[in-house]
Amino acid sequence: MIELPEIAEVRTVAKTLNKNIVGRKIISIETPYDKIIKSNKKEFINTLINKTLKSVSSYGKWLLFDFGEYTMLSHLRMEGKYFIKPSNEKYDKHEHIIFHLDNSTDLRYHDVRKFGVMILCKTNDIFNLDEISKLGFEPDDEKLTKEYLYNKINKSNKHIKELLLDQSIINGLGNIYVDEVLFASLINPERLGKTISLDECQSIIENSKKIIKKATECGGCTIRSYTSSLGVIGHYQDYLKVHTKANDKCPKCNNKIIKIRVGGRGTYLCTNCQK
Missing domain, CATH: 3.20.190.10 (MutM-like, N-terminal)
Known part of the structure; x- marks a missing residue:
């Protein structure tokens, strides 16, 4: 990985x-x-x-x-x-x-x-x-509103995961945190942007803020290709709900977490919870 x-x-x-x-x-x-x-x-x-x-x-x-x-x-x-x-x-x-x-x-x-x-x-x-x-707003920027996000994605035929990875829409999210945000928001990553409601946009924003706040407090995730300077070991990987958890039980419903590819990226989700 x-x-x-x-x-x-x-x-x-x-x-x-x-x-x-x-x-x-x-x-x-x-x-x-x-x-x-x-x-x-x-x-x-x-x-x-x-x-x-x-x-x-x-x-x-x-x-x-x-x-x-x-x-x-x-x-x-x-x-x-x-x-x-x-x-x-x-x-x-x-x-x-x-x-x-x-x-x-x-x-x-x-x-x-x-x-x-x-x-x-x-x-x-x-x-x-x-x-x-060309970059969009950071996840915790007050200017990142549900209306802003909705207007960016509501005519798009791209998957919502691909849209959230687009740095011109939200600046700073990548593969790990997009999986986590979509799980917390109960949204299937293969949904098209044009199917995401205004309320779901609000959920994405709220969960982005919460997850990035907690991840930053934890020093991020320590993964195979990333460790911080001076040996600071991030431990947010201990809080991941779906990312890298293929075949584990969903923490919400006990259904099996699966791994698929969306836009060429490895993507983790619970098909029972995420609609």
């Missing part, structure tokens, strides 16, 4: 890094695999050297490293991770971008698959970036 880190996991990474490296200055940068940097490489390095990190936050699945006038945006994609290590520690072969800090430690970006992305832009321009401007 390969799952991308979702909003709860990215928030956990931001929280962990925020505690440990804010206030540190970048002394130098090494780029063993610089294709992860999507901005001009020379400008990226020259701009960040001697800059002090003011905060690390997140927006959906993106990490935002705030250096004041400039912000570095980082998307972990499938298997990206950040680690803080002593500068004299030998590099791992999968550590592709190394930020040398002013306290003899490094912030190292580790990515087995090399799918991650880093972008540098002026802080005031973040929401003008194509990668950010």
Whole structure:
């Protein structure tokens, strides 16, 4: 099973890094695999050297490293991770971008698959970036209303699961949490968007908020391809109701949970509860 880190996991990474490296200055940068940097490489390095990190936050699945006038945006994609290590520690072969800090430690970006992305832009321009401007509201954004969601999906012939995975509709949900939200909302993931009622949209939003809140408090899910920085072990996988639970009993009705594919994604549900 390969799952991308979702909003709860990215928030956990931001929280962990925020505690440990804010206030540190970048002394130098090494780029063993610089294709992860999507901005001009020379400008990226020259701009960040001697800059002090003011905060690390997140927006959906993106990490935002705030250096004041400039912000570095980082998307972990499938298997990206950040680690803080002593500068004299030998590099791992999968550590592709190394930020040398002013306290003899490094912030190292580790990515087995090399799918991650880093972008540098002026802080005031973040929401003008194509990668950010096209995103929908986060699950706990007050602007995510049942009317907003209904208007986004009520003419669609796509499955509701595919629609909830669309980052331009809701920003930050991925395969794990969409399965959990649809189970909590008693909605079959193969239902078409145009069949979802306004009340069901409200249920999706309410359950998204609850599940993401709890998952974030738990540090997200620790799964095969994802662990947080500094060995923080998320434990929301202990609270999953259907995702990865094929052939287990449904916690609501004792019917067998099944696994199907929806839009090419492994999908878990109880066909008795989810209509």
